[in-house]
Amino acid sequence: MKINPEKEIVEEIARIILVAARTAPKAKGQDELVLGIVEEHEKEALAKEMEKVAERGKAFEFFKRDAENVRQSDCVILLALNFKKPLGLNCGACGFDCKTVLEAQKSRLDFEGPVCAMRLLDLGIAIGSAVSKAKDFCVDNRVMYTIGVAARRLGLIEGQVVIGIPLSVKGKNIFFDRKFPAKKK
Numbered sequence: 209m210k211i212n213p214e215k216e217i218v219e220e221i222a223r224i225i226l227v228a229a230r231t232a233p234k235a236k237g238q239d240e241l242v243l244g245i246v247e248e249h250e251k252e253a254l255a256k257e258m259e260k261v262a263e264r265g266k267a268f269e270f271f272k273r274d275a276e277n278v279r280q281s282d283c284v285i286l287l288a289l290n291f292k293k294p295l296g297l298n299c300g301a302c303g304f305d306c307k308t309v310l311e312a313q314k315s316r317l318d319f320e321g322p323v324c325a326m327r328l329l330d331l332g333i334a335i336g337s338a339v340s341k342a343k344d345f346c347v348d349n350r351v352m353y354t355i356g357v358a359a360r361r362l363g364l365i366e367g368q369v370v371i372g373i374p375l376s377v378k379g380k381n382i383f384f385d386r387k388f389p390a391k392k393k
Contacts, residue, residue, distance in 0.1 A: 214377050218282040219245065221345050222375060228341035229287055229334040235295055235326040241334055244365050246284040246372075254372075255279050257358035273388050274354040280382045281374035286359050287338065288367025289331045291323040301325030318357040320368040328369065335371055348376040350383040 226243045234241075246254060258275035262268050278284060294306035302309050302322045315321050335351055342349040355372020359365055376382045 215282065218347070218375060218377055221342075221347055222283045222285050224345070225338050225341045225347075225373075225375075226285060226287075229338040232330075232334040232337035234330045234333075238293075238295070239330075240290050240292055240327055241331060242286075242288040242290045242365055242367050243334075244286045244288075246286060246359070246364065250362075250364060251278055251281075251284060253362060254284065254355065254358050254364070257362050258354055261354070261357055261361070269388055271354045271357075273386055274352050277350065277352070277374050277382060277386065278355060278372075280378075281376050282378075283375040284355060285338070285373045285375065286356065286365045286370055287331060287334055287373070288356070288359075288365045288370040289323060289327050290367040291327050291369075294324045295326045297326065299325065318353075319360070319370070323368050331369060331371070335373070338373060342373070342375060348378070348381040348383055349373050 222245050226245070229241070229243055255275040255278040258271045258278065262271035262275070294309050296306050298305045302325045304312050304322060309322055309324060312322050339349055339351060350373065352372045352374065355374065356370030359372060360367070360370050
């Protein structure tokens with residue numbers, strides 16, 4: 209008899225979740241998303257990088273809390289926008305027109321911008337599809353900006369904007385009543 213066999217399938221479910229993200233509707237049917245699964249040996253480096261970001265100050269303490277969720281998770285997926293070409297709509301939502309957005313000076317903060325707002329909407333729709341599919345499989349999850357910041361800093365995935373989604377299959381949802389880690393004295 210196998211005990212707790214559900215742990216063996218989490219990575220396979222992650223692949224299915226990424227299928228839902230990949231096939232989510234995209235503006236003009238163009239896809240600039242990069243999707244990935246953080247390998248088990250990369251999880252600790254990701255969590256440590258999140259803790260480094262937390263050292264920026266009080267406003268960033270939630271990175272440390274989320275780092276613990278990465279360690280506790282069974283799997284982490286990444287969804288990134290790798291913006292290469294605007295859609296050509298000249299909507300102005302990015303603050304530029306489609307001819308100048310690629311030439312604009314890039315920010316080098318947690319994420320890199322400007323990027324096409326329509327492409328960001330594509331990323332958001334893909335994230336929604338991913339977490340919806342995770343819920344279909346009763347896999348606990350959270351959408352985390354913090355994971356994306358650390359993944360970019362580590363170069364785990366290519367993209368200007370990255371979002372991480374940790375997945376968990378446990379008797380209690382590890383993301384439900386998260387607490388900030390105790391402060392060291």
